[in-house]
Each structure stands twice: as structure tokens, then as C-alpha cells.
Amino acid sequence: MTYRTAPRALATATAALLALGGVTACSTEDSPAGADPNRIDVVAGFYPLQFLAEQVGGDAVAVTNLARPGAEPHDLELNPGQVGQISEAELIIFLHGFQPAVDEAIDQNGGDRAFDVATVEPLLEAAAGGHTHSHGDDDHGHEDDDHGHDHDEEKKPAEEAKHAEETSDGAKDPHVWLDPTRLATIGDKLAERLGAVDPDRAGEYTRRAAALRTELEKLDTEFSEGLKTCQRREIVVSHTAFGYLAQKYQLEQIGITGLSPEDEPSPQRLAEVTEEAREHGATTIFFETLVSPKVAETIAKEVGAQTAVLDPIEGLSADNGGDYLSVMRTNLQTLRTALSCS
Ligand SMILES: [Zn+2]
Numbered sequence: 001m002t003y004r005t006a007p008r009a010l011a012t013a014t015a016a017l018l019a020l021g022g023v024t025a026c027s028t029e030d031s032p033a034g035a036d037p038n039r040i041d042v043v044a045g046f047y048p049l050q051f052l053a054e055q056v057g058g059d060a061v062a063v064t065n066l067a068r069p070g071a072e073p074h075d076l077e078l079n080p081g082q083v084g085q086i087s088e089a090e091l092i093i094f095l096h097g098f099q100p101a102v103d104e105a106i107d108q109n110g111g112d113r114a115f116d117v118a119t120v121e122p123l124l125e126a127a128a129g130g131h132t133h134s135h136g137d138d139d140h141g142h143e144d145d146d147h148g149h150d151h152d153e154e155k156k157p158a159e160e161a162k163h164a165e166e167t168s169d170g171a172k173d174p175h176v177w178l179d180p181t182r183l184a185t186i187g188d189k190l191a192e193r194l195g196a197v198d199p200d201r202a203g204e205y206t207r208r209a210a211a212l213r214t215e216l217e218k219l220d221t222e223f224s225e226g227l228k229t230c231q232r233r234e235i236v237v238s239h240t241a242f243g244y245l246a247q248k249y250q251l252e253q254i255g256i257t258g259l260s261p262e263d264e265p266s267p268q269r270l271a272e273v274t275e276e277a278r279e280h281g282a283t284t285i286f287f288e289t290l291v292s293p294k295v296a297e298t299i300a301k302e303v304g305a306q307t308a309v310l311d312p313i314e315g316l317s318a319d320n321g322g323d324y325l326s327v328m329r330t331n332l333q334t335l336r337t338a339l340s341c342s
């Protein structure tokens with residue numbers, strides 16, 4: 001990625017100014033460009049969406065990430081300044097069902113300025129990409145094991161809305177950015193949305209999205225080739241974030257906790273995963289940078305495996321100098337080592 005590096009400081013300064021003085025911005029009719037008349041003010045729910053907005057928007061956008069670097073974004077809470085940013089933004093890019101606080105703020109203040117990336121392509125069911133034993137030679141049974149997916153199919157609209165926070169992780173798997181080709185498609189749609197907000201630069205957005213697509217397809221090819229021939233295909237992961245990655249590259253995900261990293265695994269679940277790890281000869285139990293590795297370490301010790309970081313890229317850790325592409329490439333190397341790929 002060679003485009004857009006220098007303006008970052010300016011974008012950050014703009015975001016800071018917005019946070020301080022955004023409330024004084026005048027009526028939307030008079031000032032469609034918000035606090036910075038030369039840029040489109042974009043608010044992103046969490047890091048991969050920030051990455052996307054910066055890549056596709058380039059110099060033409062000022063992007064604010066609602067999640068703090070190094071903080072786990074699932075359970076993000078918004079301060080009043082951030083709610084103000086949402087109501088001032090010209091475009092809000094978010095993933096419905098991933099961050100309940102953001103969903104709620106957008107319901108109240110988002111208007112038609114919100115772009116829900118969950119609508120671009122149908123999301124996978126929460127269990128999809130999870131671990132099922134469909135191979136004929138594999139006869140140890142765990143039919144009841146739904147890998148964290150237990151959501152009442154029946155929807156009662158009123159209650160459903162009331163309990164949106166608890167069920168937000170329910171039936172659909174939100175971790176869509178871990179399939180680079182899906183992220184590319186979301187980038188194309190984002191270019192369309194930015195082009196609608198800022199028609200003068202529509203061509204620029206389309207070109208940047210195409211350049212990003214080229215990068216992401218290159219990454220996709222590296223994953224396909226890099227994971228083609230491996231001695232194992234099961235990945236034991238701390239939270240069930242890798243459904244899209246697993247589906248795309250024919251891996252089998254065994255999640256210790258559910259879709260949310262804060263879920264506490266039951267002793268029964270721990271026992272099941274330990275057994276699975278043994279049966280499949282897992283040499284590595286994966287944990288992630290933004291949550292405690294304790295549970296992964298417990299299982300690893302139990303089965304005599306190592307632990308390693310497999311990053312779901314929900315946020316960059318505070319000291320990470322990389323970006324989505326570099327962290328994905330690190331993930332690929334980690335997987336190739338752990339699964340003994342040739
Ligand atoms: Zn997650």
C-alpha cells in the first residue's frame with residue numbers, strides 16, 4: 001500500500017478537533033462536509049472497517065475509529081463525545097450485531113448515513129465453518145456440540161429488540177473481515193457509498209477500491225496456496241472468530257468460547273475441547289492479543305501443546321505497527337507452522 005500515509009496525522013488531528021468541537025457544527029443543509037469541508041468525515045465501528053475506509057477513501061476522508069487501539073471491540077461502550085461523532089459523521093461504517101452500543105447509537109442518530117457491512121453479502125450462520133465430523137473415517141460423536149451456537153429460532157420482535165444486546169452474537173457470525181475476498185466486496189460497496197456522498201470524487205473511490213481488491217486477492221491466493229497441503233486442518237482457537245477463514249481455506253475451527261471473547265467456557269466445554277485437541281493431534285492452541293490467554297494455556301498444558309497468537313484483527317494491539325494485510329500474513333505463517341503445511 002503506497003497511497004495515503006502522510007495525511008494520517010492530519011486525519012487524527014481532525015478527529016480530535018471533531019471530538020472537542022463537533023457539537024458546534026452548523027445545520028446539515030449549510031455544511032454537508034461537517035467540521036472539515038475538504039474531507040468526508042467517516043466514523044468506523046472498529047479497526048478492519050477503519051482500515052477499509054482509509055484504503056478506499058484515501059486523502060478524501062477523515063476516519064475516526066470508535067474502538068480504542070488495544071481494546072477488545074465486541075463490548076465497546078460509547079462516551080457522549082463518540083455519540084456526538086456518530087450524529088455528526090457524514091458516513092458511519094459499522095457491522096450490525098457486532099457492537100450493540102454502536103447499533104443502538106445508529107438506531108437513534110444514524111439516519112441514512114450508516115453503512116452496515118453485514119448487508120453486503122449474507123453472513124454465515126454462527127456454526128458454519130465450525131467443527132463438524134462429516135468425514136467417513138471419523139466416528140467419535142458429538143452431535144450435541146454446536147460450538148457455541150444456541151439461538152432460539154423463534155423471533156418475537158418486541159422482546160427481540162429489547163434483548164438486542166444479549167442476542168447480538170446470536171445466529172449470525174459477524175467476523176466477516178477474516179475472508180479477504182469478502183472484505184474486497186465490502187470495499188467495492190463502500191466506494192459506491194462514498195461516491196454517493198461525494199460524487200466529485202466517485203471515480204477516485206472506485207479506483208482505490210479496485211487497488212485494494214488487487215491486494216486482498218493477492219492475500220487470498222497466498223492463503224490458498226500456503227494452506228493447501230498441511231498435516232492437520234483443525235484449529236483450536238480461543239474465541240470462535242475464524243468461521244469465515246475456516247470456510248474459505250477448508251480448515252476446521254474448534255472454538256473454546258463462543259462468538260464473543262468474553263464468554264466463559266464451561267468446564268464441560270473445556271473438557272470437550274481438550275479431548276478434541278488430543279484426538280486431532282493439535283500441537284498448538286491459539287489465543288489472541290486482546291484477551292487473556294489463560295484458557296488457551298490451560299488446554300495447551302493439558303494436551304502438551306504450545307500456544308500461539310492467531311489474531312482475529314478485531315483491533316490492532318496498541319503497539320502494533322502493522323495493518324490488516326501484515327497481521328493476516330503473520331496469521332498465515334503461524335497457521336503454516338502450527339498445521340505443518342508444506
Ligand atoms: Zn469476535
Ligand SMILES: [Zn+2]
Pocket residue numbers: 131133276279280
Ligand atoms: Zn473432532
